[in-house]
Amino acid sequence: MFFKMARITFVAVCVFLVVQGAFAYQSFGIGQDSCAGRCGPGTDPNYDCQCNTFCTQYGDCCDDYREECDAGSPDPVTDAELVALIEEMFSIEGTNNGNDYVRLNLQGKTSSGSQSDLSPLPLLTVNPAAYDLETVKLVKALHDNYIASTAQNENVTPAELQEEAALLDAVFATPVFERARTFLINKGFLTESTFQSTFQKIWFGQYSRTSGVAGSSGFEHVFMGELKSGVSGYHNWIFFDQSENLAENLNYLGYMNYGSFGPKGGLIQHNFFWQNQHKPISSMLVGTSPEFEFGLFTVCWYARPNALCNVRIGGVAVKVQTYDITYNGQKYVASSYADLG
Numbered sequence: 001m002f003f004k005m006a007r008i009t010f011v012a013v014c015v016f017l018v019v020q021g022a023f024a025y026q027s028f029g030i031g032q033d034s035c036a037g038r039c040g041p042g043t044d045p046n047y048d049c050q051c052n053t054f055c056t057q058y059g060d061c062c063d064d065y066r067e068e069c070d071a072g073s074p075d076p077v078t079d080a081e082l083v084a085l086i087e088e089m090f091s092i093e094g095t096n097n098g099n100d101y102v103r104l105n106l107q108g109k110t111s112s113g114s115q116s117d118l119s120p121l122p123l124l125t126v127n128p129a130a131y132d133l134e135t136v137k138l139v140k141a142l143h144d145n146y147i148a149s150t151a152q153n154e155n156v157t158p159a160e161l162q163e164e165a166a167l168l169d170a171v172f173a174t175p176v177f178e179r180a181r182t183f184l185i186n187k188g189f190l191t192e193s194t195f196q197s198t199f200q201k202i203w204f205g206q207y208s209r210t211s212g213v214a215g216s217s218g219f220e221h222v223f224m225g226e227l228k229s230g231v232s233g234y235h236n237w238i239f240f241d242q243s244e245n246l247a248e249n250l251n252y253l254g255y256m257n258y259g260s261f262g263p264k265g266g267l268i269q270h271n272f273f274w275q276n277q278h279k280p281i282s283s284m285l286v287g288t289s290p291e292f293e294f295g296l297f298t299v300c301w302y303a304r305p306n307a308l309c310n311v312r313i314g315g316v317a318v319k320v321q322t323y324d325i326t327y328n329g330q331k332y333v334a335s336s337y338a339d340l341g
Contacts, residue, residue: 099287
């Protein structure tokens with residue numbers, strides 16, 4: 001009996017040690033490379049790879065992260081992939097790039113919030129030939145389709161829908177945007193069959209920023225400007241130039257920072273008055289084509305939702321801030337704009 005009990009005790013101790021060893025193995029992450037049972041927020045320093053939502057950005061996800069934590073979601077996109085894509089897009093930017101036609105007159109350097117006018121002359125002088133460029137011309141054609149106030153409903157007419165479709169057809173036909181389109185489809189953000197309809201919805205679909213009134217869209221906010229307790233959006237050089245040419249419409253005050261991309265454009269941080277409303281700090285790309293901006297802002301909107309998207313344009317560090325908005329169960333571009341990194 002003694003030997004029998006001793007044998008049972010010995011077996012029990014062995015089982016206990018095995019269980020404890022397995023627990024320690026799991027707790028201290030010795031050699032662990034799986035997300036099984038580990039999906040969630042936060043970084044665990046005991047493991048060589050991670051299973052949180054930021055691992056796709058930092059490139060330290062475990063091999064089974066998609067299977068265990070993110071099944072059915074788009075493929076993760078690293079910062080390196082974004083940098084490579086945007087630089088490739090910029091390298092082939094050409095046909096509708098307007099920088100050859102744009103002269104920038106920076107004048108006085110100011111600070112955020114200052115209302116002192118340190119720049120008596122317009123910021124932009126644009127050769128009219130710029131508006132012969134196909135996608136530039138088609139963006140300009142949409143300017144009279146919108147009401148600046150977000151508190152007024154937008155009535156989108158069939159003729160305006162045709163103008164939107166003409167712009168998208170021209171943008172989609174460019175090699176620059178094709179790179180962005182292919183990337184978004186290959187990564188699983190969009191499908192081939194629904195790409196155009198989804199793109200048109202997120203950029204041109206109407207939603208509310210003010211008291212349930214459907215008076216805003218991603219295009220109006222980013223490529224034009226809106227009035228909502230001051231100036232909102234306003235991140236495009238084409239609309240800026242057109243507004244500077246309208247008496248008492250826009251008054252450029254000065255710039256805070258400027259980064260040149262060489263012969264294809266640049267990025268300015270500045271402030272101004274528009275329709276007697278002050279925008280204390282803003283930023284916009286200058287000279288770049290609509291297709292490049294649509295591609296850049298859409299890729300970042302999907303890959304880095306409601307976050308900073310760190311890229312490079314012509315070797316210059318740029319950060320794109322993205323925001324989405326949900327209206328009647330649908331997601332739209334609330335904003336996506338570039339600033340110097």
